[in-house]
Amino acid sequence: MSSSVLQIRDLRVTFSTQMGELRAVRGIDVDVVPGEILGVVGESGSGKSVSFLAAMGLLPKSATITGSVELDGVELIGAGRKAIRSVRGKSLAMVFQDPLSALNPVHRVGDQIVEMIQSHQDMNTHDAEKKAVELLEIVGIPQPDERALQYPHEFSGGMRQRVVIAMAIANNPKVLIADEPTTALDVTVQAQILEVIQRVQQTFGTAVVLITHDLGVIARVADSVNVMYAGRNVESGSVQSLFDHPSHPYTRGLLSSLPHEGIERLNPIAGFPPNMLAPPSGCGFAPRCQHATKACSAELPALAPFEDLLTSCIRADELRVGRRS
Amino acid sequence: MNTQSEALLSVRNLVKNFEMRANSGLRKTKRIVQAVADVSFDVKVGQTLGLVGESGSGKTTVGRSVLQLIQPTSGEVIFEGQDLTKLSFEQLREVRRQMQIVFQDPFASLDPKMTVGSSIAEPLVVQGVSGNHQEKVAELLDLVGLAADHAKRFPHEFSGGQRQRVGIARALALDPKLIVLDEPVSALDVSIQAGVVNLFSDLQKRLGMSYIFIAHDLSVVRHIADHVAVMYLGKIVELGEKNAVYRNPSHPYTKALLSAVPLPNPKVERSRHRIMLEGDVPSPVNPPTGCRFRTRCWKATDLCAAEEPQLIVRPTGQQSACHFPE
Numbered sequence: 001m002s003s004s005v006l007q008i009r010d011l012r013v014t015f016s017t018q019m020g021e022l023r024a025v026r027g028i029d030v031d032v033v034p035g036e037i038l039g040v041v042g043e044s045g046s047g048k049s050v051s052f053l054a055a056m057g058l059l060p061k062s063a064t065i066t067g068s069v070e071l072d073g074v075e076l077i078g079a080g081r082k083a084i085r086s087v088r089g090k091s092l093a094m095v096f097q098d099p100l101s102a103l104n105p106v107h108r109v110g111d112q113i114v115e116m117i118q119s120h121q122d123m124n125t126h127d128a129e130k131k132a133v134e135l136l137e138i139v140g141i142p143q144p145d146e147r148a149l150q151y152p153h154e155f156s157g158g159m160r161q162r163v164v165i166a167m168a169i170a171n172n173p174k175v176l177i178a179d180e181p182t183t184a185l186d187v188t189v190q191a192q193i194l195e196v197i198q199r200v201q202q203t204f205g206t207a208v209v210l211i212t213h214d215l216g217v218i219a220r221v222a223d224s225v226n227v228m229y230a231g232r233n234v235e236s237g238s239v240q241s242l243f244d245h246p247s248h249p250y251t252r253g254l255l256s257s258l259p260h261e262g263i264e265r266l267n268p269i270a271g272f273p274p275n276m277l278a279p280p281s282g283c284g285f286a287p288r289c290q291h292a293t294k295a296c297s298a299e300l301p302a303l304a305p306f307e308d309l310l311t312s313c314i315r316a317d318e319l320r321v322g323r324r325s
Numbered sequence: 326m327n328t329q330s331e332a333l334l335s336v337r338n339l340v341k342n343f344e345m346r347a348n349s350g351l352r353k354t355k356r357i358v359q360a361v362a363d364v365s366f367d368v369k370v371g372q373t374l375g376l377v378g379e380s381g382s383g384k385t386t387v388g389r390s391v392l393q394l395i396q397p398t399s400g401e402v403i404f405e406g407q408d409l410t411k412l413s414f415e416q417l418r419e420v421r422r423q424m425q426i427v428f429q430d431p432f433a434s435l436d437p438k439m440t441v442g443s444s445i446a447e448p449l450v451v452q453g454v455s456g457n458h459q460e461k462v463a464e465l466l467d468l469v470g471l472a473a474d475h476a477k478r479f480p481h482e483f484s485g486g487q488r489q490r491v492g493i494a495r496a497l498a499l500d501p502k503l504i505v506l507d508e509p510v511s512a513l514d515v516s517i518q519a520g521v522v523n524l525f526s527d528l529q530k531r532l533g534m535s536y537i538f539i540a541h542d543l544s545v546v547r548h549i550a551d552h553v554a555v556m557y558l559g560k561i562v563e564l565g566e567k568n569a570v571y572r573n574p575s576h577p578y579t580k581a582l583l584s585a586v587p588l589p590n591p592k593v594e595r596s597r598h599r600i601m602l603e604g605d606v607p608s609p610v611n612p613p614t615g616c617r618f619r620t621r622c623w624k625a626t627d628l629c630a631a632e633e634p635q636l637i638v639r640p641t642g643q644q645s646a647c648h649f650p651e
């Protein structure tokens with residue numbers, strides 16, 4: 001799709017570790033459409049963070065990255081450090097779970113935003129300060145002109161995350177990647193932060209990649225979804241289709257493992273995710289899949305169109321029958 | 326569900342203050358954190374009380390006070406008719422066998438250098454229980470859905486869900502009557518959580534123990550609890566039978582909390598009315614006067630600042646502490 005602002009093709013990330021080669025990401029395609037919120041869900045260790053850290057150029061040297069990541073048609077994989085640095089924090093910005101890791105404890109938050117602006121834009125300090133206060137206001141910080149003069153420790157967890165979002169959007173990025181931005185927050189504060197993210201998306205048309213393990217969060221704010229498992233993208237599509245008629249056995253298992261009113265017993269997925277030092281030869285979900293056959297372990301199933309989704313299950317068609325029972 | 330059954334545990338007017346000493350410049354200041362401020366509830370035989378509320382509301386402190394792992398500042402913890410706060414150390418040791426705790430982090434709560442079998446048998450050794458420990462360990466492993474030969478392995482050879490099962494086996498070693506489960510599934514993947522939650526239900530059915538289930542996740546609590554207590558800044562603001570609380574929340578905070586929880590259904594999520602609370606939970610060092618929720622409550626009036634609302638039974642059956650309940 002050429003309409004994507006961020007286009008990832010066959011991205012692979014392997015870490016060399018003392019225990020061997022850890023194949024964290026094993027060939028994923030991602031299309032981030034301008035102005036959309038793309039939700040990324042999946043089991044812990046499925047490669048969600050690593051995929052987007054690779055796109056941001058933030059992985060350690062132990063990582064070998066192949067494939068293509070294009071931001072507005074410009075290739076980032078293999079681009080020089082300088083090129084990456086000019087993109088990171090400008091057209092491509094990232095927000096993490098722990099806001100403190102993104103803030104400098106000894107600088108006033110206003111100054112940190114100013115620095116972020118001036119490192120990418122030619123703006124005088126007076127204007128940048130004004131813009132910093134505006135940004136704090138946009139993310140819902142009361143008395144932004146006074147708060148700009150305070151230090152990170154003077155903010156609550158939720159307020160710090162707002163500051164980090166203000167910094168991330170300071171240079172009007174095309175894509176904002178938010179990796180579990182609300183996981184450490186209380187649910188009432190999470191609701192506020194999700195609203196801020198939606199406001200940013202709607203006001204500036206920023207595309208957002210929202211990484212989360214919470215399907216409720218996806219249901220609330222995402223337009224489309226990528227489901228990851230064992231370093232692969234196993235299913236993707238619009239949020240409505242995916243929740244309404246998931247096709248991949250993992251997606252279906254994930255959705256039906258959630259508690260809901262009136263059920264006596266929950267439905268776990270048996271087993272646990274594979275060790276990525278020695279991933280299964282074929283479908284990564286096969287060891288836990290109740291529908292697995294020999295053919296499933298023969299080769300990695302490709303992500304292919306199925307109904308209105310993209311699904312990587314060789315049996316998706318057969319399994320459609322009785323799906324909604 | 327037997328709602329008539331007797332209380333295994335009655336907590337009455339529990340208060341726990343922590344003293345914090347801070348060095349601010351030249352002055353040494355002493356501040357009091359009111360972690361739990363006059364909390365009362367019952368846990369019935371064979372039932373589960375869910376304890377929910379935001380970070381810092383005092384859930385863990387309640388759990389630890391119940392087990393006497395920390396000394397309450399005041400109040401009573403009556404377990405099978407005995408007030409634990411009045412027992413000697415020796416007497417407590419006896420009662421402790423009957424009460425266990427399982428923590429959130431399955432990785433931190435097991436000694437990495439001990440085999441899983443020794444970890445599970447440790448409480449038996451500490452309490453000087455006689456008999457064949459190896460056999461008991463095998464039995465416990467079976468009970469939590471692991472294999473007997475897992476006993477020889479070390480924690481790093483287990484997945485998160487398996488480690489949590491080991492923690493549960495260990496908690497079951499002394500046949501406790503009460504287990505405090507402090508965020509026991511929060512660190513696990515959703516697909517794994519479901520199996521551990523089922524395990525808790527199955528064990529309760531088979532062995533008849535009671536649980537205090539502490540969790541952030543309101544949907545999990547709804548699934549597993551019989552009764553629910555909603556905490557805010559050290560107080561229980563709503564307490565009652567689960568369906569009463571979830572279907573007809575009476576306290577504005579409960580209502581806001583339930584409306585903030587994202588549900589895994591895009592149609593519902595996009596159409597439902599959401600109450601947006603402003604700000605964060607205030608500091609427990611200087612809690613608001615009157616109703617502690619008033620700084621974030623959309624219904625607050627002068628009365629709420631002047632007078633602390635008491636827990637009162639509502640028409641839908643639960644108790645709530647609010648001058649203007651829903």
Ligand SMILES: Nc1ncnc2c1ncn2[C@@H]1O[C@H](COP(=O)(O)OP(=O)(O)OP(=O)(O)O)[C@@H](O)[C@H]1O
Nearest residue numbers: 015017022024043044045046047048049050051276
């Ligand atoms: N710097 C690193 N060196 C070696 N292995 C790594 C490194 N970072 C991540 N990994 C491994 O890569 C795999 C994918 O990790 P990743 O952090 O992307 O998972 P995730 O899907 O974000 O999980 P979570 O939901 O727990 O955040 C995991 O097996 C992880 O242990």
Ligand SMILES: Nc1ncnc2c1ncn2[C@@H]1O[C@H](COP(=O)(O)OP(=O)(O)OP(=O)(O)O)[C@@H](O)[C@H]1O
Nearest residue numbers: 343345358360379380381382383384385386387609
């Ligand atoms: N040992 C301690 N010393 C000082 N303050 C403490 C101590 N333990 C807890 N507190 C404070 O008491 C309050 C209640 O803490 P508690 O851990 O019981 O909350 P919680 O509801 O379990 O929160 P969470 O959901 O984050 O686990 C908090 O303000 C906390 O900072």
Ligand code: SF4
Nearest residue numbers: 283286289296313314
């Ligand atoms: S390809 Fe086979 S193992 Fe993989 S999800 Fe489909 S049926 Fe299951």
Ligand code: SF4
Nearest residue numbers: 616619622629647648
């Ligand atoms: S007592 Fe007042 S402030 Fe407290 S919850 Fe009720 S209406 Fe709100």
Ligand SMILES: [Mg+2]
Nearest residue numbers: 048049050179
């Ligand atoms: Mg991650």
Ligand SMILES: [Mg+2]
Nearest residue numbers: 384385386507
């Ligand atoms: Mg706690």
